[in-house]
Amino acid sequence: MELEKVDILVEDIVKPENLVYRRPSTLIDVDMHYCPGCGHSTVHKIFMEVVEEMGIQHDIIGVSPVGCSVFAYNYMDVDMQQAAHGRACAVATGIKRMLPDKYVFTYQGDGDLAAIGGNETLHAANRGENFLVIFINNAVYGMTSGQMAPTTIEGMVSTTSPYGRDTKTMGYPLKISELLAPLPGVAYVTRQAVNTVQNVRRAKKALQRALEYQKMGLGFCLVEIVSNCPSNWKMTPLDSNKFVQEVLIPYYPLGDIKVPEVKK
Amino acid sequence: MELEKVDILVEDIVKPENLVYRRPSTLIDVDMHYCPGCGHSTVHKIFMEVVEEMGIQHDIIGVSPVGCSVFAYNYMDVDMQQAAHGRACAVATGIKRMLPDKYVFTYQGDGDLAAIGGNETLHAANRGENFLVIFINNAVYGMTSGQMAPTTIEGMVSTTSPYGRDTKTMGYPLKISELLAPLPGVAYVTRQAVNTVQNVRRAKKALQRALEYQKMGLGFCLVEIVSNCPSNWKMTPLDSNKFVQEVLIPYYPLGDIKVPEVKK
Amino acid sequence: MAKVVGDVVIDIERCKACELCVQACPEHTLALGKQLNHKGYQYVVKINDNCTGCVNCAIICPDAVITVYRKVYKTKQEVPA
């Protein structure tokens, strides 16, 4: 009888007309190599949802970094280029200047964007290059397995700060969003997260807004996402999201840092 | 009789005990290759005065850039290293980390420090490297004869912005001092000029303070000097200093941007 | 008063057992099962029928493993007991 009821319900509900969520068609139907619970997967998913909903799959070119998300091109069903470590913003500049009518985005980790790629990021922002930078801040070098990133917070342990980051000798955690926001070429800067259902919803909206601003030609848009790295943090996915909430977000507060006035 | 009086006066006054200004002994007694009226010469001179007055000639190591001031080592009578274009702050990091008890400074132009060297500058500042950066902002690439620099102001003509800098496509003039000042590793940021007697006096004081802060181990000190480039601006030295006063300084206002509280 | 009934379909081979959905589900409908999938993960299963189709699990799921369906029954309409 229990069983039966279930059957009825399922039969009843699992029908196309009742569908309320499915994997976006723009996300290629393969396993993602990311670790269980990794924010990269989540961001890939919601960004591809945005691309699908805006119907721009054929009008967007992406740049993947060197980092765990180097393989973004295996999952995002759009034209993509893989950039040398840190140079995504230079590569995107080359693309956007050649194809000004297309949407262009880079997807970069914190080591890629803020360490080796600091200059390309700074100058693309300062030139007001009209593309979107999706900046995954997980406070660590994931792919190379756990070294300190520019964003690693004070005292945080990593394989190259085994006794905790000592700001006296290793420098301070870089707040890229706050650093770039004041530049006149920068149109939109926001910091989001994907560690809770509500944050995922907000992050998705931010990504969509950024693409709309690009359409309007407003300039450089940066969407920072405070993310996790359960594997290198040596935490369960659930704990890692808790760490994001309780430790990272207080240091990297969420919300819009710069928003363009849009004349309607 | 006229003549006589002069003779008397001269005889009377040109005596060691009446000396009120002479070339600093720390400035090597050779012609400087700089163009007539170039601010580089002035800054070399006053910085060497500071080194002489502080009596630190034997305890300071300098880093010269690639730019017109590449030859600073021919004029400053202190140990010096010549750094690859833009890498002075990395080289200085190597020196200071090895010799923490010595004074270390870099001397860089705007192309060197802000264009190709942006990342080394940013990260040295963020690490709070305890050395002095003397930043000569003449809004142009001098040595390579007049191309646009990151600091070239809007509409300004250069050999690579022959129709004036168009911020839409070439980016906005970078205010390096304002960009770096907020970083926690940065102790002291000031913007000075050497286009008037009074400004020269102030600039000299700023350089001295920066070295005192370094002595106290307070961290990264940046002394920006808004300077001229008569040759590439195609102006007389006098006009170029007028241009500094009337056009550059309004965009790059002089004064301290960040000052450490020094506990006595 | 309307009753909302939902259901989820889990692509078990894609699940990495991160448990984010388990925590996100207000109805405690999901939990790690006993079986391993080919990747060696103890994939998530449904453990009750309280799903309301709120899509929280699907939204939080990094790997887009969960498809969600939902139906609103008007009061008039007869609800399967």
Place this chain on the structure above:
Amino acid sequence: MAKVVGDVVIDIERCKACELCVQACPEHTLALGKQLNHKGYQYVVKINDNCTGCVNCAIICPDAVITVYRKVYKTKQEVPA
């Protein structure tokens, strides 16, 4: 009341004739001369004796060409007419 008398010594071979000192001198004591130095510059010369040793010229001179001397004569003391 005291009188201040100054004088400058110009290292003419170092001068690049940029004229910054000329403008900086409140006493208009300096001006470009007629002669060229070996570098081909029309180096600066003294054109009057009003120098007060204010060192403005020396401070503004990029090439540290000018040495300045100065003496203060007490009223008591006889000043060369």
Place this chain on the structure above:
Amino acid sequence: MGEIKLMKGNEALAEAAIRAGVDAYFGYPITPQSEIIEYLSREATKRSGMLVLQAESEVAAINMIYGAAGCGKKAMTTSSSPGISLMQEGLSYIASAELPCLLANVNRGGPGLGTIQPAQGDYFQATKGGGHGDYHLLVLAPYNVQEMADFVKLGFELAFKYRNPVMILADGALGQMMEKVELPPPEPRRHIEFPWATTGKPKNGERRVITSLHIEPEKMEEINLRLQRKYKQMEEEEVRFQTINIEDAEYIFTAFGLVSRIALKAMELGRKKGYKIGWIRPITLFPFPKKIFEEVASKVKGILDVEMNAGQMVEDVKLSVCGKTRVEFYGRMGGVVPTPEEILDNFEKMFIKGE
């Protein structure tokens, strides 16, 4: 016949780029080639709509090229020795991702900051791959201002034929000197859709991915084998060189670029003195004209290779003749340009008095 002008090599190269319908130039100033970006900044955008962007560095410039070339556009950059060194990672990526582009190295005296005077010390870097991994640029060595112009169009044709970066290896003198140059009529810029270029996923068709990452060694080896096949094909189809007087030659003077002209003059002086000297000028440095050297090797008493470096191309000459004749080297370094007289002197010391 095209327009005749008196132009600097740098200007001629820039003018040729405009006339070849190049889509984008990304570069960073450096002596002795800054005239290129300056000329383009003045002329290019207003005349052909070419994009001219002064990058923040050479590292940025070469990666902008990667992006633009990945869209199937004609993109180029130019620099001089230190700047080219900074592009090595980017070039390795471009070669591995098989993107077409053109760059010019107006070689100055090294190593280090060196001098801004002409030199050829970057031959190894250009031909053996200064970057990591097994890749080659296709390298063209102009010897006058005319070729500084001509090799732009040729360079892009080859770059797109092979989807491989092409380098024009010049030197400070070729960049700074003025000579007579005949310019071709301008071609319009035209957009071509390439199946591999990322211009937005086709409505009907697969998405395009430009990458050089292949985690499985087997896959990466395949890529390498494809590259090697390409280089083989270049060796078969693209070798270019020029010879004079080799028919009756007992000795050969060989050199590339500007120096080849000086060696040619030295040959003439030598002929006047009765020495049967011939002259070979490699035009493509990679692929290197092995065969012609192999051929003459068995016929001549010796080859004198002259370069403005410590002896680099001479290794390729030796590899070509492979012991069949004597190969000597004479070089000047650090920006010093040899004279025809000193070349002949040294030839006599090495080969004549020696005998």
Place this chain on the structure above:
Amino acid sequence: MGEIKLMKGNEALAEAAIRAGVDAYFGYPITPQSEIIEYLSREATKRSGMLVLQAESEVAAINMIYGAAGCGKKAMTTSSSPGISLMQEGLSYIASAELPCLLANVNRGGPGLGTIQPAQGDYFQATKGGGHGDYHLLVLAPYNVQEMADFVKLGFELAFKYRNPVMILADGALGQMMEKVELPPPEPRRHIEFPWATTGKPKNGERRVITSLHIEPEKMEEINLRLQRKYKQMEEEEVRFQTINIEDAEYIFTAFGLVSRIALKAMELGRKKGYKIGWIRPITLFPFPKKIFEEVASKVKGILDVEMNAGQMVEDVKLSVCGKTRVEFYGRMGGVVPTPEEILDNFEKMFIKGE
């Protein structure tokens, strides 16, 4: 006898650096050698006071080395292929300014981002100078974990003897594999005052200037001539290699690094089959052991050179034998490691069946 441990090549190199009294390590993580900076971050500072700084990039790292080396300190960095490409400008400066330092390239499969598996595709870059101008690194090629450790001390001795950068050219396997290693007792770090080092102008004496800029070509040529003399001296005094069974050899297998071990096994298999095969392992890749190849050339029927690349060291082998014997190449690329069996097969195809 020192301590015996089972260690990864990367760890052994790091441990050896601590024991050699190295003053500073500047580096940026990259697979397959990140264990080096990780190990040093854990161990070095607390044990020897060595400075360990994670730089913002390889470009920054190599220029930090320049600064530290300019103070007369023992400074080192390590990276892998793409990271080494980014250091080319800096290396050219360091070589030109004649500063001593040690770097290691744990070579991975290229070109481009490539793979992280072992490869030897950076031989040209390491030995011919991937940067601009005529300079050379002194290149040491370890073939086991023991040498990964031993070459650190040796490397610094040579670096300071010649005031020249020294590179340890390894590969991903040597970095990742564990083997038995015997470690020497630790040496203290000691400060030595060098007359050329910038440590503050001496009270009695000239100021020190470290530069690679010499505007007059004549001066820059002098610098180059001095460098060339240094490289000559290296060729006379520092050549290192190892041979087995060359006395009666009719054929030679040659290879460097890890592959030389595989070639050695192939030799043994070949000997079992009755082929008189000898083995030569170059240990210094620059200076290259020309003489030994010259010597054997006249005695053997052929040389088989095996590398994990498309054929790079083989050019130096050919230049050494200069036509006196047949030289064949067998290589795998992109991270694929050859087996002894396939080497022997190919030897037979090339030399035996061929005959």
Place this chain on the structure above:
Amino acid sequence: MTHETVFSGFGGQGVLTMGMILGYAAIFEGKEVTWMPSYGPEMRGGTANCITIVSDEMISSPIISKFDTVVALNQPSIDKFEKAVKPGGNILYDITTTLKPPTRSDIHIYSLPAGDIAVELKNTKVLNMTMLGAFIKITGVVKIESIWKGLEAVLPERYHKLIPLNQEAFMRGYNAINVDSAVLI
């Protein structure tokens, strides 16, 4: 004599440690050893393995594709490496977690309930030691005493109190194997 082994399982199961203990043990017996881990992004959440070669003479390459013995701690490892066993070689697997056992008829197939044993020992972390014990029983590559020394060398000081437990786990595995029990279909 040369013995070429691959230890394979999920990350976290301690397969790399198995190779290291064997490696140290061999060194203490004056043998040559190479130990080569799988590395790189394919690690991400997936399987880990290490190739350990023990020999009396110098070892040429640490990277090989055929093995004398495959020690598989999970199903994916069996699937991946069964075909890599040299004819006449061994494959050893944990029966508790295995759905599809090896099927080749030209190799020796050994199994034991390592999972159950670990549960009995109330510490799943020592499963690898149990498998190592079985491995030594089968191959005899090194002596048991050498393994004890290897264990000591590999375990950080602070875990040395766990040595007895590890030894027990090892012996349980060692004894669980009857060398003649190899399935040779």
Place this chain on the structure above:
Amino acid sequence: MTHETVFSGFGGQGVLTMGMILGYAAIFEGKEVTWMPSYGPEMRGGTANCITIVSDEMISSPIISKFDTVVALNQPSIDKFEKAVKPGGNILYDITTTLKPPTRSDIHIYSLPAGDIAVELKNTKVLNMTMLGAFIKITGVVKIESIWKGLEAVLPERYHKLIPLNQEAFMRGYNAINVDSAVLI
């Protein structure tokens, strides 16, 4: 026939232009030309020069150290290049600004008051044309008509109104030289 000349003076005196006008003139006569400027930081405020080679055959190197003719527009140029004149070659200088004239006895030494002439023409900018005129009179490397064409090619359109003035300056220099007037001590 090949003629190798260096034009030298202060930056701003238009020495580079002299070489370019000569260069174009030679091209119009179907000759080969190379023009090589001094470049680099040594320019800073100092002297500028350009080596211009005109020949009937291909020119090997644009960079040479001995010249058929040296045209010196200031004292430093005389000091620097007098020794670089080939024996039997020419040096031409502006007497108005010269303190230490050339002294070699194995070369032809020509001078003219170019400065004064320029002052008379109320435009010091044309001093270089006056010197060029003298140079052509002495060497006859190209025809005067060719120089006119070269002038047109080199002067930007907007300055073409100045062509007559330049021509006059050129002719003044041309006529100021009596070819036999060369001092040959």
